[in-house]
Amino acid sequence: MTAILKGYALPDDKGYFGEYGGSFIPETLQAIMNDITMAYEDIRKDPAFHRELAYLYKHFVGRPSPIFHAANLSRKTGGAQIYLKREDLNHTGAHKINHCLGEALLAKKMGKKKIIAETGAGQHGVALATAAVLVGLECDIYMGEVDIAKEHPNVVRMKILGANLIPVSRGTRTLKDAVDAAFEAYLEDPVTQLYAIGSVVGPHPFPMMVRDFQQIVGVEAREQFQDMTGGLPDNLVACVGGGSNAIGLFTAFLEDESVEIYGVEPAGRSLEKGDHAATLTLGKPGVLHGFKSYLLQDEEGDPLPVYSVASGLDYPGVGPQHSLLKDLGRVQYVTAGDKDAMDAFFTLSRTEGIIPALESAHALAFAMKKAAELDVSRTILVNLSGRGDKDIDFVVEKYGKIYGI
Structure with missing residues (x-):
């Protein structure tokens, strides 16, 4: 599951796509990211993991x-x-369930207790809350107040699914601010929880991992x-x-x-x-x-x-x-x-x-x-x-x- 373009495997072993990507985070958090990278490299080579994910894609996602x-x-x-x-x-x-199931299964196999994330339109939040229920994890979702008002149906869905929805009132009260808040919460406890990033962004290995899923x-x-x-x-x-x-x-x-x-x-x-x-x-x-x-x-x-x-x-x-x-x-x-x-x-x-x-x-x-x-x-x-x-x-x-x- 590696993207190839003009003969090059992307990303390289440090998470770079050319000059982009990488990992610009505190040293203490980098150790946690290294653990996530190692765990992901293990499961991507594990036929049992792929069978489980394929089963869920077919019978749960459709x-x-x-x-x-x-x-x-x-x-x-x-x-x-x-x-x-x-x-x-x-x-x-939406497409979000594709990587949310993968991230939730990874979190479970790493022994995490909780998955946390940001959401903008609420699609990632709903998908992650759904995946959390399926694998038996707690779930915190950070969402800007502007988006909470705009995306009421998804807000209700997340609450029905049992997610802890945390409004973000800072800045523009939209997606970027929700990412900031979720990232800060993750820094407080990167050991027992996994930040399940909602797109092909963030430090390595998330741009690679979300793309692969x-x-x-x-x-x-x-x-x-x-x-x-x-x-x-x-x-x-x-x-x-x-x-x-x-x-x-x-x-x-x-x-x-x-x-x-x-x-x-x-x-x-x-x-x-x-x-x-x-x-x-x-x-x-x-x-x-x-x-x-x-x-x-x-x-x-x-x-x-x-x-x-x-x-x-x-x-x-x-x-x-x-x-x-x-x-x-x-x-x-x-x-x-x-x-x-x-x-x-x-x-x-x-x-x-x-x-x-x-x-x-x-x-x-x-x-x-x-x-x-x-x-x-x-x-x-x-x-x-x-x-x-x-x-x-x-x-x-x-x-x-x-x-x-």
Whole structure:
């Protein structure tokens, strides 16, 4: 389960993807990270672990998730044929369950008593709370107060599942601040609890580990798409915040030069006014939360406030492997704003009967524009990373009148 690009295994043994990644943490915590790395290296070579995870993916999550040809959307958009990798159909409603099960099983095998995490849109929080129940661990979830208000359905789900939901009132009261709070709590007791990071970010080994668990998305999609169409997709599209759903899809196709790959960042209300979270588009290399990547930062190197209508995308950093893929030019990182995402949200709902997560709607928005530029014989595979149940209260309150609700 190692990503290969142009003949190099990624990351290296110190957790670097080129110049990005690594581990910028206190020495005392580094010893704990080394233990996690060793434990992960052990289980990734253990056939029994893979059998257990495969069983849960099939019988608990419902994998493989299907690919659906969005024929109505393709006709409405005009041009290329749009296909959807239906991660929204997974148990808990998104791709997050893929790595949460892996991290929870790892924590259990390491003898941890509790798993803790941050969440933005609540999808990671719900998935981790679910995995914690399944393997018998306590679970603390840190969530910004702004996101708690926006994502009420997921807040309720986490509480029903027995998770301890801890509101974060500092700073912008969104995802970055939730990460800060969870990381501080982890530092207080890194021995009996595991910080189950929710994306391909953080110090080594988390960008590698989360990617490895998520790459099942691309492995399945590659085989499924060829079975459906007789070839590979011409284009891949996925939204990018931290970047776990995107790297999960992209990894299986990185060596296929015929496949163009697009990561879609949130342009928010305005790229020009700084009211966005387009890290790879407008950021520069820096260090945040123990790893080096592209970062939206001020002149002193401190992270800037970020914004997106999608709570799961409003993070000022991004996964280190995405940072390398940008520099190499293998993935093109583009943007979609709030309005485009909202239009895509309602368009998919009203053409295919599928309500997407607002995060996924960013990928859809770009895919629809891209499709209109291409011939009908071309194909686009979108990672529909989550379903929109969590967003409907917010959408109706803020945008309902605009869209006739």
